Amino acid sequence: MIFHYKNSLPRMLVRIASAMLCAILTIGTSMATSADRPNIVIILADDLGYGSLNSYGADESHIRTPNIDRLARQGRRFSDANTPSSVCSPTRYGLLTGRYDWRTNQKHGVVSTTDPLHIDTSRSTIASLLKSVGYRTAAIGKWHLGYGTNKADFTKPLTPGPLDIGFDYHFSVPQNHGDASGVYVRNRDVVGLRSDRRIPAGKSPYGRDYMGIDAPQRVDENVMGELTTEAVEWLDRQPNDTPFFLYFAPVAIHFPYTPSQTTRGKSGTGLYGDWIGELDLSVGRLLDAIDRMNATENTLVIFTSDNGGVLMTEGERPEADAYRAGLLCNGKWRGRKHSIYEGGFRVPLLVRWPGHVEPGTLCDETVSLVDIYSTLAALIDQPVRSNENVAEDSFNVLPAILGTQYKEPLRSSMIVHSPNGNYAIRSGPWKYIEGIPSPTLKQPPQRDELHSQLYNLQNDPGERNNVIDVHPEVAEQLAELLNNERINGRSSRLTTPLKHED
Structure with a gap:
């Protein structure tokens, strides 16, 4: 049917009404899309072994991990989750890119404090993927993936870095807890950098000389608390109408073992157990922050570790003290961090997403941390295609997370690699x-x-x-x-x- 108007006013009103209807439909579609895309928090602990949580068999007389175990009660626990490497930075590369690190030029070892950015800026990461569909993104905690294009100069802007591979905000310990830098990095710069001169500095806990960067030096006992505060404050700044992705990488429970006064002496296994308690305290603060935001129901939380624990059975180190006290940091698995045996790769994996992941459930499916990329890509309806040079080693394990039916194992094989x-x-x-x-x-x-x-x-x-x-x-x-x-x-x-x- 065709209508003819004698003047322009009715035609104008129709156009205005049509425009308003289109706007309403567009907004409605946008809101539906946003509602279908949950907030995402990945917590990647450092050196936390398979047997180091109560939900994975650790006795409460040795350690207590109520906050982390809350994720197990409210979500799904995986019994066969694996890291692609039995050491730090290769696993971090694999998690963020969905690609085995040994496919790069790094065939052994880890990224050093002054090494260049290990992830090519042209390569897709979880952060850039999520940012492309409207997420706000942050990397807070241990970085250990380098800065710049050559040897990093901490007296100058550290570029390229996390902001160039998809993160909107970055606050970090550059390499390891107690590393030779001794400083924090925020976005592209050392926090509080005063000049380019060197200052007198002692040795790191590893026996290496501190770099002497002219900036406030980290206090090891305060690092976990300060990193957690940064993460909580970033969460508090997020608007209600925009999904967020937080990649939070605590330095616990990596050596040196420096629990705060809040957790020191609280475990039954000395400094090592107290440091696990510090990690648990940090996770509790993050979960409480998400609760305060009224975001719990629409937030997918993934908790895991970058490799197995540092098992020592002899000597005077805290790890050996914990072992003698009865803690088996890697549970029943043979080996430890750095080894080729299961104790180096089997890690806790807890996934909580209320209304989507059935609480208190166990999954025995074999998964790798490199699978997180493809899984999140499927979750936001951006599946990885086999002909793309993206996440080449990542499999979609969303059915295992959601508990949906599938016939064959989600992974036919899996490669692991020692340092x-x-x-x-x-x-x-x-x-x-x-x-x-x-x-x-x-x-x-x-x-x-x-x-x-x-x-x-x-x-x-x-x-x-x-x-x-x-x-x-x-x-x-x-x-x-x-x-x-x-x-x-x-x-x-x-x-x-x-x-x-x-």
């Missing part, structure tokens, strides 16, 4: 260890794990019985798969896991 360049690959119940250190190491370490090994983790979760001579055909299949994965430049999504054989 000396030794590879292992898991498929089904099998784990094959190549046993060869990185050829780029000038002095390969003499370690008993540097030989070919095969374990059936279903029968032998403690990796005590090397069955490579019993099942050489399995070892050959896994060795071939490992080589193919390295050559292909991305993880295969076509193979099925190797089956169990007695």
